[in-house]
Structures are given as structure tokens and as C-alpha cells.
Amino acid sequence: MPVRVLIVDDSGFFRHRITDLLAGDSRIEVVGSAQNGREGVEQAKKLKPDLITMDVEMPQMNGIEAVRVIMRECPTNILMLSSLTHEGAQVTLQALEAGALDYLSKDMRAWMEHSSSLEKQLRDKVVELGRSRHARQRSSFISSAGKSSGGTSMVFRPDSASRSPASSTATSRPARTPAPAARPSGQRTEPAGSRLQERSATPATGIAPRRPVSRKSIPADCKLVVIGSSTGGPAALQQILTQLPANFPHPILLVQHMPKTFTSVFASRLDQQCNIAVKEAEDGDRLMPGRALLAPGGHQMIIDPRNKDVIRIMPGDERLTYKPSVDVTYASAAKSYASKVLAIILTGMGADGCDGARLLRQQGATVWAQNKESCTIYGMPQAVVNAGLANEILDLTEFGPILSNKR
Structure with a gap:
């Protein structure tokens, strides 16, 4: 069965361009599109796609918040589209924290040109991520780890009990102490039963x-x-x-x-x-x-x-x-x-x-x-x-x- 894809982007150009790039691949079926994050959440619940391509900056509900809601209410594999800027990198990593699996750069020049490299990269990512069951696994991890007060998943965050919480700004943490020198070879001993059997090379x-x-x-x-x-x-x-x-x-x-x-x-x-x-x-x-x-x-x-x-x-x-x-x-x-x-x-x-x-x-x-x-x-x-x-x-x-x- 082909990978069923929902496209979420406020740009009509990008919605059509992504559709065109995916349409020629028999492994992929575009099942719908949405113009903002709120509509994307509704379409995700209705269409139950295998993969969502998600823009970051959109009206009504941005991509990061849409990822959080989708991962909480209808876990789905998500591919973010992001600009290659410092700000774009920051928000993309926030989207990965929220539950997205991967990202693809949104370089306008490359998308306007008929780039075979971009087309192959997009199609391969869509197929691989669409066939992955990782969203469900990740959702289970989120449920067991709990939510932060802001609603962000714990997938990309350290446990607050043992490490300092992640955020987009610097946080306090214990002072680092100098690491000890590595043990001399042979100083550590292990019980024989804890080691693997040696195998001869062919x-x-x-x-x-x-x-x-x-x-x-x-x-x-x-x-x-x-x-x-x-x-x-x-x-x-x-x-x-x-x-x-x-x-x-x-x-x-x-x-x-x-x-x-x-x-x-x-x-x-x-x-x-x-x-x-x-x-x-x-x-x-x-x-x-x-x-x-x-x-x-x-x-x-x-x-x-x-x-x-x-x-x-x-x-x-x-x-x-x-x-x-x-x-x-x-x-x-x-x-x-x-x-x-x-x-x-x-x-x-x-x-x-x-x-x-x-x-x-x-x-x-x-x-x-x-x-x-x-x-x-x-x-x-x-x-x-x-x-x-x-x-x-x-x-x-x-x-x-x-x-x-x-x-």
C-alpha cells in the first residue's frame, strides 16, 4: 500500500510543489492538505495519514503547537519543513522535541528549480518515515514520561528528577567537575559469565x-x-x-x-x-x-x-x-x-x-x-x-x- 500523506503549509506554492513532487511516485498518495496548524490537526484526525509534512510558521496554530496536539491526540509521523537559518534551526529542534521525526530544508531557490536531488530526498524521506511505526512508540514514551507544564513532550527532554530541563534558553545545572583519567587497561575485572564468547574471523x-x-x-x-x-x-x-x-x-x-x-x-x-x-x-x-x-x-x-x-x-x-x-x-x-x-x-x-x-x-x-x-x-x-x-x-x-x- 502507498504511504498516505497529508500536507500542512500556509503557502499555496509549497502545497502544490510538494504535491507535484510526490505525485509521480507510486509508493506515495497525497490524501489531503491544510492551510494552517489547526486545520492540519483536524485533517490528521479525519484522514489518519501515515505521514504529515508540516510547515513551521503558520497562522492560527503554528507547526510546533500542531505537532504537540497531534502527538497527544492522534500520534502520526511528521516531517518538518524549515528554513536554513539560525531561527529556523531553533524552531525545528523545538518541533523534534514536540514529537516530529525529521526535517527537510525549505530553501525557496531549490524548491523552485526542478532539482532531482531534492525530489529524491523528499520522496525517500516520505516513504521511509511513512512506513515507520515510530510515532506510536514515541507516543507511548510520552505517556509514560509525562508532559511538561507547557505541554511539550519529554521525548527530547531529560527527566527533571535527574537532569536539568531542556529549553530554548540556557538553564542552570550542576557544575561540571574534571573527569578522572581513564582506567589503565586491564584494571577493571569482569566476571567470566558476563562476557561474550570470542568468535574467529572469516x-x-x-x-x-x-x-x-x-x-x-x-x-x-x-x-x-x-x-x-x-x-x-x-x-x-x-x-x-x-x-x-x-x-x-x-x-x-x-x-x-x-x-x-x-x-x-x-x-x-x-x-x-x-x-x-x-x-x-x-x-x-x-x-x-x-x-x-x-x-x-x-x-x-x-x-x-x-x-x-x-x-x-x-x-x-x-x-x-x-x-x-x-x-x-x-x-x-x-x-x-x-x-x-x-x-x-x-x-x-x-x-x-x-x-x-x-x-x-x-x-x-x-x-x-x-x-x-x-x-x-x-x-x-x-x-x-x-x-x-x-x-x-x-x-x-x-x-x-x-x-x-x-x-
Whole structure:
């Protein structure tokens, strides 16, 4: 059956343009449109679409408030359309907090041109998100977590009992204390029954034998954590990172598929929400325990081959689909830190991260993948799992407690 789509936008041009772009795909059926958020809520209840494309700025009820109402009253997968401005990034992240799954840039020039790239991107996102059952899963999480006083869902927010609440402005939080040095290799001991059996590599893959990995903790010799994500990643990263203590003993690299404006805003919001420090990576930044560096949109983030404590930010290569790319950062980590890397691959479309995970495993590193049930889109973790590269397959709710050593 085709994915049934409702288009909500106050611009007649965009309603017609989106309809035209989707009409030529047999996998998609446009079932209705609405001119404002209030009408969009009514149409969502009436038509019960698989996916809603939602504008942000609209009269009567804006897109963010419409997302909140829809997620509360008739949970539906939602794709936001947003401008590539600082303000557009802010409100888009608020929409993701409210329950939207993903976003697409609303660059007027690109939408007016007959861009095959835009058409493919829109259609692929609509189909993947429309077929996902994540809205229902997310609605259940909202119900169990409760609502904030302002009606915003807790999906993208830390629990108030253990972390400072998220907001679009800076909030108070406990002072960060310097992280302790990582334990020397071999200092931690684990009961034999808690480790996986070692597996021999097949000659065809050239992958080093799987090291014993505790199901309850980070590998004892870990020196660096690298996390890759795409569609659904902002909420997943927030859920994981807000559970880490300020004295988390390892540096963290984050690669989230986002444009430049969005990564700067996203890093700032995470920094407000987390006990660890989070910043958009800049060329020359140093790896530090208890700090996460987010790859800037439109660029690649690697580790300096001459100094493995320093990050280098490189221009985005047009030959690479993703800027930033999980594969690029994973490969760099494999070269600099070899077996002492814990790589985590989270929700996202496509297969970015699979080639990098293969290089990591060849060096004896550890790879954890998010499971299908908790992914918005299972593409990236699925590619790693299907290639036999995942040491562990974990639910999204498991990463935070394991990383923070909360057993």
C-alpha cells in the first residue's frame, strides 16, 4: 500500500510543489492538505495519514503547537519543513522535541528549480518515515514520561528528577567537575559469565577475532567513544547523552547528519541539557574526557594523524554523500585509536557508518548498534548488523545506563 500523506503549509506554492513532487511516485498518495496548524490537526484526525509534512510558521496554530496536539491526540509521523537559518534551526529542534521525526530544508531557490536531488530526498524521506511505526512508540514514551507544564513532550527532554530541563534558553545545572583519567587497561575485572564468547574471523572479511565485551559496561581499554546517527538521531543522542555524568572518563565524537546552521544550534542545546560538555567541533579542538564534540554540518571531522588528541575539521568533499560522514570519522578513529574505540551506530537512513565500522572491527574495536524496535529508521544500524559487524545490538534505552555504569 502507498504511504498516505497529508500536507500542512500556509503557502499555496509549497502545497502544490510538494504535491507535484510526490505525485509521480507510486509508493506515495497525497490524501489531503491544510492551510494552517489547526486545520492540519483536524485533517490528521479525519484522514489518519501515515505521514504529515508540516510547515513551521503558520497562522492560527503554528507547526510546533500542531505537532504537540497531534502527538497527544492522534500520534502520526511528521516531517518538518524549515528554513536554513539560525531561527529556523531553533524552531525545528523545538518541533523534534514536540514529537516530529525529521526535517527537510525549505530553501525557496531549490524548491523552485526542478532539482532531482531534492525530489529524491523528499520522496525517500516520505516513504521511509511513512512506513515507520515510530510515532506510536514515541507516543507511548510520552505517556509514560509525562508532559511538561507547557505541554511539550519529554521525548527530547531529560527527566527533571535527574537532569536539568531542556529549553530554548540556557538553564542552570550542576557544575561540571574534571573527569578522572581513564582506567589503565586491564584494571577493571569482569566476571567470566558476563562476557561474550570470542568468535574467529572469516578469511573473507579479514576482521580480527571478536574481543570479549561486557554486556554491562564499556570495554575496559576504551579510550574514545564515537557515535553516528541520522534520521531520529537528535532525540536518540539527547536521550543517551543526558544520562552521562560530568566526570564521564572518555572523550566523545558525535556525527549527526545535519546542515551547518543546525549543528551549531543542536550542540548548544545539548550543552544546556547535559552534565557533560557538548560543543560544535572546531579545527584544533582537543579530545577531553567528559566532553562531546559534534561534527559541523557541511564538513568532515577526523583525528589529526600526527596528534591523536587533536581534531581536524576538513572541507566537505563533494564526492561524499554525507557531510559530515560517519564513515570518515569512524575510519579516522580506527587509524588513530585502533582497538581502543567504542563505536555506536544509531538510527538513520542509508548505510553511512558501515564501511567505517568494518575498518574499526578489523582493528579489534567494539561496535554497538541500535536495535530495530527503537530506531526511527533502521537503515544505518541494519547495514552494520547485516554485515556482521556489531558486537552488541541494544535498545535505545540501554545505551545511557551502560555508558554511565548504572547497572
